[in-house]
Amino acid sequence: MTETAAVGEGEVLGVTIGEELIALYRIEDTFYATSNVCTHAFALLSDGYLEDDCIECPLHQALFHVPTGEARSRIAKRLLKTFAVKVENDRLLVEVPTTVEV
Numbered sequence: 001m002t003e004t005a006a007v008g009e010g011e012v013l014g015v016t017i018g019e020e021l022i023a024l025y026r027i028e029d030t031f032y033a034t035s036n037v038c039t040h041a042f043a044l045l046s047d048g049y050l051e052d053d054c055i056e057c058p059l060h061q062a063l064f065h066v067p068t069g070e071a072r073s074r075i076a077k078r079l080l081k082t083f084a085v086k087v088e089n090d091r092l093l094v095e096v097p098t099t100v101e102v
């Protein structure tokens with residue numbers, strides 16, 4: 001469980017939900033969630049730099065638009081996965097798809 005206070009304004013926090021590595025962001029008091037793994041190679045975006053509404057990968061500086069996951073540099077071309085976030089009673093709820101064995 002992650003409380004809203006755990007993510008400061010203009011900050012990014014890495015969390016694990018099930019098997020998903022997720023990056024949580026707070027941008028102008030709105031919360032966002034994306035995959036925490038860069039689409040170029042393996043690097044955690046929560047170790048990167050959040051500037052305005054874009055996160056820069058710490059490894060080769062790929063840039064992603066946090067609200068849409070759009071890749072905004074030539075290094076990484078693939079979209080970053082995004083997840084819906086809700087706030088309930090100061091807690092962050094992230095909608096992560098699950099796979100169920102049938």
Ligand code: FES
Pocket residue numbers: 038039040041042043057058059060061062075076
């Ligand atoms: S691993 Fe992120 S830009 Fe290369």
